Amino acid sequence: MQEITDRGATALSRSIHSKEVSCREVMQAFLARIAQLNPSFNAIVNLAPQDTLLAQADAYDKELAGGASRGWLHGIPVAIKDAADAVGFPTTKGCELLANNKPVRDSVMAARMKDAGCIVIGKTTTPELGLGSHTFSTLWGATHNAWDTHVSAGGSSGGAAVCLAQRMLPIADGSDFMGSLRNPAGWNHCYGFRPTQGRVPQAFNNDVWIDMLSTEGPMARNVEDLGRLLLTQSGYDPRAPLSLQSAIEWRYEPDVSVLKGLRIGWLADLDGHLATDDGVLDVCEDALKHFTSAGAVVEEIPLGFDPAKVWDSWLAWRRAVAGPRVGALMHLPGAREKIKPEAQWEYECSQGMKFPEFRRATETRSAFYKHVAGLFDKWDVLVLPTAQVWPFDVSMRWPNEIAGRHMDTYHRWMEVTTYATLVGIPSLAVPAGFHANGKWPMGIQLMARHSADAFLLRVAAAYEQVRRDFIALRPPQP
Incomplete structure (x- = not known):
């Protein structure tokens, strides 16, 4: 059973299609592991009945015996993040008010994964309304880090990352607004890919324009699975007007020579602008040494754009997205009592925002996009940490101080993730290293120019080859 759950999605797919293992055996193995470990981590909710x-x-086994395969995910168990709709399961978004919210159709992403053959078994945890990069809610409680149950799993795709690291799932989906694919991947020693804005369409949001600042994407334990899931999730949808029409041209062919001569701009803590825990930058720089050893050129560079202006622009855009989402629930009975204070703060801030303020934010965002595009004329990849802090005590709501500096909002400690989001470029989180205590992982974000998703996958695959033994490390079981 454990040997089955150790495999990633691609390896399982080969085993299922060659009839080395049956879909039933795969399902039994993962259900047994979930039963064993989920009580300690609280990463999967609304699990469907075993029968x-x-x-x-x-x-699915009968279909395969008859020569029919639904796709590369045929018979593979998947749990969809509890922010996306999957028919048969409530979409609670970690909110008590939505505990019985049952969708009538799949999200585009979930539908595409089902079309590729997966069996949806339940939902992975997310913080209330997906807000805050720490997966806890009054509905589901807290999700515990895969490597140390005393600390946060990150978020908002915290349940997905923990399920991957602890082999409760072979592959996972997530979504990312302010690092929600990247931070939990970094904190649980796996991969999380925020693709280029529009790469993975969202067709059923109340807004199909501004809401695209948040995007869905893949998570995995290896780059091959990560890329294959992105290919499944991505592709133009006419119901999503900002979805990209160009397809990704990629296949898994790891080649370390990709790193030779690669130009990497290391942004570090933006010349001290980002408050950062001790040891975070050291671990990231150690990871970058592996790029250098493989022939890449790594240089610490300035951002060259006022990060305070970027933050102000981010706050306005975040309010434009998060405020209405919270506002849609404020009329429900008990909303003031049941919606967390941070979410209500987002709503209240959005109510007071005037159009000229938002217009200034859009102009700053546009200027910043042009500036970052210019950086890619010199650098192939830009790099930042996936988080500014190490995983913190799971009982905390959020860190209000980093390295002696006060955090003025509940999400200021994740400022490092806003840069890729604002300019809509792909950002791929890869494992970097561990805290000195050996228990807390950290990652780095590899960022490339707009639409260079396939290029980033090739870079990550080469890095994976260079650090194969390190990437293969697995967390202890409780």
Whole structure:
């Protein structure tokens, strides 16, 4: 059973299609592991009944025996992040008010994953309304880090990252607004990919323009699975007018020579602008030495744009996205009592925002996009940490201080993730190293120019080859 759950999605796909293992055996293995470990981590919720899932697996085995395959994910168990709709499961978004919110259709991403053959077994945890990079809610409680149950798993795709690291799932989806794919990947020693804005379409949001600042994407334990899931999730959808029409041309062919001569701009803490825990930058710089050893040129560089202006622009855009999402629930009975204070703060701030303020934010964002595009004329990849702090005590709501500096908002400690989001460029989180205590992982964000998703996958695959033994490290079991 453990040997089955150790495999990634691509390896499982080969085993299923070669009939080395059956879909039933795969389902039994993962359900057994979830039963064993989920009580300690609290990463999967609304798990479907075992009998139902085994019957589905049997049906998929019959299809395969008859020569029919639904796709590369045929019969592979997947749990969808509890921010996306999957028919048959409530989409609670970690909010008590949405505990019985049952969708009538799949999200575009979930539909595409089902079309590729996966069996949806439940949902992975997310913080209330996806806000805050620490996965806890009054509905589900806290999700614990895969490497140390005393600290946060990150978020908002915290459940997905923990399930991957602890082998409760072979592959996972997530979504990212302010590092929600990247921070939990970094803190749980796996991969999280925020693709180029528009790469993975969202067709059923109340708004199909501004809301695209948040995007869905893949998470995995290896780059091959990561890339294949992105190919499944991505592609133009006419219902999503900002979705990209160009396809990704990529196949998994790891080549370390990709790193030779690669020009990497290391942004570090933006010349001290980003408050950062001791040891975070050291671990990231140690990871970058592996790029250098493989022939890359790594240089610490300035951002060259006022980060305070970027932050102000970010606050306005975040309010434009988060405020209405919270506002849609404020009329429900008990909303003031049941919606967390941080979410209500987002709503209240959005109510007071005037159009000229938002217009200034859009102009700053546009100027920043042009500036970053210019950086890529010199640098192939820009790098930042995936987080400014190490995983913190799971009982905390958020860190209000970093290295002696006060955090003036509940999300200021994740400022490092806003740069890729604002300019809509792809940002791929890869494992970097561990805290001196050996228990807390940290990652780095690899960022490339707009639409260079396939290029980033090739760079990450080469890095994976260079650090194969380190990437293969797995967390202890409780």
